[in-house]
Each structure stands twice: as C-alpha cells, then as structure tokens.
Amino acid sequence: MTLQVRKSSIQGKGLFTERPLPARAKVGEFTGELISVREARRRAQGAKRIAIVEISHTRAIDGSVNGGPFQFVNHSCDPNLFIRIAYGRVEFYALRHIRAGEELTCDYGESHHDGKLPCTCATGKCRKFI
Template sequence: MEYTGERIDHDEAWRRRLRPQIYVFLAGPNRAIDGAIGGSGAEFVNHSCNPNLYTRVRNGRIWFISRRRIEAGEELLIDYWITGSDPVYPCFCGAANCRGYMNQPFDQTL
C-alpha cells in the first residue's frame, strides 16, 4: 500500500511534531508526507520490532510492502525505525526480538 498524504518539507514536519498524534513520514531529502491529511490508511499501521511489512521510498513516494504472506485478519506492522534527534520511544510490541524502543538501533560502541 502507498503511504499518502500532504507533501511537506522537513521544516514543516518539524513544526508538526508537536501534535498529539503524529503521522509524518520522512520521504527523502527535505521531503515528508503527513498522513493526517489525505492519508490512505497506511498512517494507522502500528510498530513492531518483528514487522510483516517493510518500507520503500522511491521518488518521494512511500510504499509499505509485505515481507511474507499475511493472513486475513492479521495486523499490519512496520518497524518505525525512528531517526534523528527524537526522544527514545519505548516499545512494548511483545516480539521475541523486541529491542525495547521504536527508534533505530543505537550504536552501542559510541
């Protein structure tokens, strides 16, 4: 499925981070898509450390693609892989390989 929404730049994405519900997905250098406005439903996909979808960004468009066969009624999940200077968001997904947070893995050697 495609992650659709209003196309905004990173400055606007930064301003919108203060909303209680954030559906902004970075889509490349100075590109972001706010699924809260014109979203396809992909903006409601939850996080898991063991997701059944992966993300592809091509030409400023975002796609969620299945990693394996997904059964009817099974929840769709992606790894949010939150980057940048965002705070650490704890994860309680319950997966056996849960890393404990939704951000990208930290480099433990630093």
C-alpha cells in the same frame, strides 16, 4: 485490497488485512499532505500521534492530513511489512506471507521519537523503545 482500520492491541488504531497477502506483494501506499521536512519536524514536536514519513532530505508526507489507511500502520520490532521510498512515493510491501486478520506493522526505524517512546509491540524481538 481488503484492509480495515480498527482498534489495535499495539496502540490506538491499527491497519488489518482481511485477506492473506503473499510475501513481497505490494500492499499499498502511504498518502497525505506533502510538506517540507522543516514543517514535519515542527508538527512532530509535542504531537501525541505522528504519521509523518520523510521521503527525502527536504520533503515529507503527513498522513494525518488527507491521508489514507496506511497512516494507521503501527510500529513493530518484528514487522510483517517493509517500506520502500522511491521517487517521492512511500510503498508498503509484505515482508513474509501475512495471514487473514493479522495487523499490518512496519519497523519505523529512525523516528521523530528519537528512541524515547516505549515500544508496545510485545514481540520476542522487541527493542523496548522506538
């Protein structure tokens, strides 16, 4: 897997693929510190950058602590990845064929931002807020 973290036109740093990825391929996994949902909500309060995924009603993973490159996947309203959460793992799969050099994005869906963070994905399908 040839993934690279670099500056993104969406925001901050993003995750890019240097190789084309076929549709439905598993691209990787979101890793980090395993914490409680209560702790996740505490950390999300007032944080500038949040990289937390809730994996159940009680458990969450904070990718900003000992996390891998998938903590840098930005939100897009027209993403090229989808997330599958199963058995405590957060896996990323290609939603379609992804070209070499593309930024990898996913739809955050319901987020800690409560729909108040302006979206900068700049796609035709943009919902304007995350």
